[in-house]
Amino acid sequence: MNMRCFIAGAGEYSGCVTPRRGDYIIAADGGYTELILHGITPDIVVGDFDSLGSPPEHPNVMQCPAEKDDTDIMIAIKKGFAEGCNTFIIDGGLGGRLDHTFANFQLLAYISKNGARGYLLGRDITITAVTNGSISFLPGAAGIVSVFSMGGKAAGLTLKGLKYPLVNATLTDDYPLGVSNEFTGEPASISVRYGTLIIMWTGGMDAVESGIGKDDSNREH
Numbered sequence: 001m002n003m004r005c006f007i008a009g010a011g012e013y014s015g016c017v018t019p020r021r022g023d024y025i026i027a028a029d030g031g032y033t034e035l036i037l038h039g040i041t042p043d044i045v046v047g048d049f050d051s052l053g054s055p056p057e058h059p060n061v062m063q064c065p066a067e068k069d070d071t072d073i074m075i076a077i078k079k080g081f082a083e084g085c086n087t088f089i090i091d092g093g094l095g096g097r098l099d100h101t102f103a104n105f106q107l108l109a110y111i112s113k114n115g116a117r118g119y120l121l122g123r124d125i126t127i128t129a130v131t132n133g134s135i136s137f138l139p140g141a142a143g144i145v146s147v148f149s150m151g152g153k154a155a156g157l158t159l160k161g162l163k164y165p166l167v168n169a170t171l172t173d174d175y176p177l178g179v180s181n182e183f184t185g186e187p188a189s190i191s192v193r194y195g196t197l198i199i200m201w202t203g204g205m206d207a208v209e210s211g212i213g214k215d216d217s218n219r220e221h
Contacts, residue, residue: 004087005080008035008042009073009104010051012095014123016204024083028072031092032056046079047072071103077111077118088118089205095122105129109150109196119205126207127200134191135199136209137161137183143202147171147178147190156193161186171197183207 006019010030015038019025027035027042030051035042045055046062055061064075073093080088088111093104104120108129111118120127128135129150137145145162149171159166163182171178183201187209190199201207 002087003083003085004089005077005083005085007031007073007076007080007088007090007093008040009076009090009092010096011092011100012122013038013092014094014121015091016121016123017089017091019089023089024080024085026076026079028076028092032058034092044079046075071100071107073104074107074110077107081114081116086116088116089121090118091121093120094125094127105150105198108198112196121205124202125200126203126205127198129196129198130190130192131196132192132194134189137188137201137207138209139187140185141183141188141201141203141207142185143183145181145183145188145190145199145201147181148176148198149173149178150196150198152195154192154195154197156191156195157197158189158191160190161188162190168193171195 004023006023006025007028008031009028013034019040025042027045029047029049032045044060045058048064048066049055050066055063094101108118108120112129112131154171157166157169157171161184163184
């Protein structure tokens, strides 16, 4: 069963994906304001509430201390995993502090390494992570797609249907070989045999092949 978790953070909210019936909706601190502005009621609100100033009037609030190891979005992701979610859509995770943006890239890797798929949404960009697996794109996808190694080496990288294909290549985290590739309009796929990739493309989640959020990567233990 594919259960989606929709998380709203306190960064720049794109509003490009609307939660659907059955999604588990989490507001991470200041993300609560954006959800309410868009007429969306979260199932739970989590965080230390440094952005909101105080916990909101909501029947289900998980307040955390300000001095903690996990970011508010990480707390939301762990809650989503506890509820049985295997797809995570994060809006409001870009456009704010650069350190938090980079932390959210790491959270995509965390989701991927735990056998699920996460998507970080921006107004003109979507970002995901793939670990020891692949992602496919529908015909007609257009624009730029970039691929980066997240931590050490990503080996056995194969890019198909893109302007600059690769077969069984290796990416490292200190050389941007995979930046600024392009969709060609043909079906495209990106796969890695061993390692974690951060993949970002212009456009939305609708470019991903059937079953948005379906993950065929392998869980790391």
